[in-house]
Amino acid sequence: MSTEYTADEMMSVAAARALAGGKSCFVGIGLPSKAANLARRTHAPDLNLIYESGCLGAKPARLPLSIGDGELADTADAVVSVPEVFNYWLQPGRIDVGFLGAAQLDKFGNINTTVIGSDYHDPKVRLPGAGGAPEIAASCGEVFIVLRQNPRAFVEKVDFVTSFGHGTGKGDRERLGLPGRGPTLVVTDLGLLRPDPDTAELTLTELHPGVELDRVVAATGWKLKVAEDLKTTPAPTDEELQVLRDLEKASA
């Protein structure tokens, strides 16, 4: 483990590793797309990437700059219409993992990408909005979320529920009849959080190497619970870093 790496690189590598068992992944743009493409190039060559622009089985040689990058269409097994990707492919629960980013995330894994501030009609900050996320969060087998950890992003309760995670706790998804298991993993630049099996509250289960627990607690806007058997993420391997950097270089 001789190579130096950044916290963002650790985040991408940890997110990529999470895609080990996943067969198909509905990929949000940005950090999720980077991680999914890193996974495809390292331990998960058969990972099936689905983008909401209608690209099924995309195999981009460089990181797509947007959800509708031509590279995705050119390398896909099939390009279908946007209504079809949502209706025929996402909605029936065919996709194993939904991989999302977030502007705000709360302790039950609910995602806000709509507005910051308590008044929807007079927001402090108007965010881009929902995109495909509400139905990705509802219909995929499980959901991974990747975002940088800080107290503005990690809040007790999101200002606006754009995409439903575990609501107010364990059992809410079942009560609403949501088919997927919802967020099972949050990957940040500091560590990994997973919903507590009993309460569904996001709990720190892994620290990235060299990160102090205090720092994670300070970066979290709620009283962070920590798993009893808190583990340390293995540092990125030389190969992981090499592939990640090549990917980023090819996309510059």
Place this chain on the structure above:
Amino acid sequence: MSTEYTADEMMSVAAARALAGGKSCFVGIGLPSKAANLARRTHAPDLNLIYESGCLGAKPARLPLSIGDGELADTADAVVSVPEVFNYWLQPGRIDVGFLGAAQLDKFGNINTTVIGSDYHDPKVRLPGAGGAPEIAASCGEVFIVLRQNPRAFVEKVDFVTSFGHGTGKGDRERLGLPGRGPTLVVTDLGLLRPDPDTAELTLTELHPGVELDRVVAATGWKLKVAEDLKTTPAPTDEELQVLRDLEKASA
């Protein structure tokens, strides 16, 4: 008018002529398809043929043997899925004329292609069923029907309403909210019938040349009304017959 012709040829020619003003035509297989293709080769070269197999703007060089003939796909402007042809193209009322055949037709232009006999569960004759006809009859701007005239086919009331014409008379379509005008013309081997403007009852408006009125009355299973200004269909021209026969020869 030197050339001899058969009653079926007269029927096809008369049906083809009816497509003069039509810009787009949803074509049933058999007699309607023959007439529509004849029209395209004579007075209506721009006639836009739509087949329920998903072929938009088909320009077959020979008569298609079925609704899914490869010739239709090979010559179409676009081939779409079957759900799409019904949902995006037929249902919103984009098609000017629906051109249908029938096993049984009643005096209000209702069509039966389901069962002969009064008991659906124990029919005298089981017919092929609805196919695309119910929604073609409902959604096209107007409907032309072509079939040979005889008392078994032309009945007071159909045994089963597979496709709605004018129901029990004028105003029924409006009451049901059906967008199209319904059957406006029936072409037979003996003449033409049109709905009476006041009652919507099918009324003989044209006799084919050489056909006696008595014969049409006898071939109709209800007390046939005859238009006051009963006209005679112009006989097929040499060109019409030539094109029709070439078309049939090319399809043998």
Place this chain on the structure above:
Amino acid sequence: MAELLSLEEAVARLVHDGDTVALEGFTHLIPVAAGQEIIRQRKRDLTLVRMTPDIVYDQLIGAGCARKLIFSWGGNPGVGSLHRFRDAVQHDWPVPLEIEEHSHAGMANRYVAGASGLPFAVLRGYTGTDLPAQTDTIKPITCPFTGEQLTAVPALNPDVTIVHAQRADRAGNVQMWGITGVQKEAVLAAKRSIVTVEEVVDELEPRPGAVVLPSWAVTAVAEVPGGAKPSYAAGYYERDNAAYQAWDAVGRDREEFTKWLNELTGVKA
């Protein structure tokens, strides 16, 4: 990921007595070989689904494989009636055949709902006809925004859908082109699926008008050259219209049909 199997094994493993089975195709690419394999394996009590049941459904019905047919148009395209179908409906021969009857628009939307993971679909359909009175699978539904009344039909989710396509690659990705009808929806609506193909190739070269079913959406692929005959496979062979005409005489007569069936299944008369 789709498994590459022989047709015999695919049918044996994936089609069970009592299943709801759709063999789809719209004149083009009819999975005839697969249908006849079902007859050979003497599957029973099937609920058969198809928009346009044609001669292979006549054969399945005549062979006594089906207890129910869900359909919208049953005929021998370009020829006339399906006599085995008629005989089953009119005279319960060889076994009674329950029917559930729709229009094409209704059936297409039922598959769409099935493929979409929805319990029903909405359309403008059946208005004024006698069809809704014969089934509990056509119901009114009111638009929550305009108050307008429309028609709802329930999703179709076959246990198995079988279609025929031109090609698959070795990973089991399927490619079909020409008139592809409702095949994608029928496969996606089903719990399991079998695709018979003209050939398995190393690479699926893109083609105009091609529909691709990714391998992970298909259960089994079986290479069956000519598997759509006597229907046609664009790019491979033409429709054998004479065979459709010849079927009329076979299907019309119980004895003739029984002879045909014995020959297919290898039974000595």
Place this chain on the structure above:
Amino acid sequence: MAELLSLEEAVARLVHDGDTVALEGFTHLIPVAAGQEIIRQRKRDLTLVRMTPDIVYDQLIGAGCARKLIFSWGGNPGVGSLHRFRDAVQHDWPVPLEIEEHSHAGMANRYVAGASGLPFAVLRGYTGTDLPAQTDTIKPITCPFTGEQLTAVPALNPDVTIVHAQRADRAGNVQMWGITGVQKEAVLAAKRSIVTVEEVVDELEPRPGAVVLPSWAVTAVAEVPGGAKPSYAAGYYERDNAAYQAWDAVGRDREEFTKWLNELTGVKA
């Protein structure tokens, strides 16, 4: 049949003040030139519709053309926020902007309903989110067969839809390929439509993955080479990523934006 017009004439004749206008495109084939022509012609009080409003919508909003936006994701793809959109929502500049907000799945299905001549669409969507509370365009609906509760959204039927495509023939048949998003549905849902194309050709040679819009489903076709720049047109040009980045600085500042706008519309400062 589609009429071949200049872009100027097509916009002048088919886009009216107060219209509901959709300029669709999913990163690929964005009808940027048409959007800027709407700005030049100073159309006002438009209800703009788009799943993914990007920089051309930022420009339309900043120019004061819109009074309402119906959308599901508004951003500068790969760069960040739309500052004119933010400024309009947060500070009513230059005019207040009403918003009607959906998810992609909801918007796509609203276009599908519009294209299908239905007043609404059904989906599994929005469950548990705060979106339904902000609009009367998301309502529950009950399956008449299973009793299950799902979500209904009303049809979108723009007065005008504008899309960009690679090619049209002289009869006005349109061909596009690559990522074609929701463009077919948006055109078919609209009362009128304009398609800008890279080129008008004698014949539309079939291509893998191509979607064809027949001439009779389109109102006007305008030849506008480069009409999708700075987005891309597969087979013609690549995306100009630098232009998207450069927009961030222009859009971020009212003065910079006003300069840009004056340049576009030929106003002397």
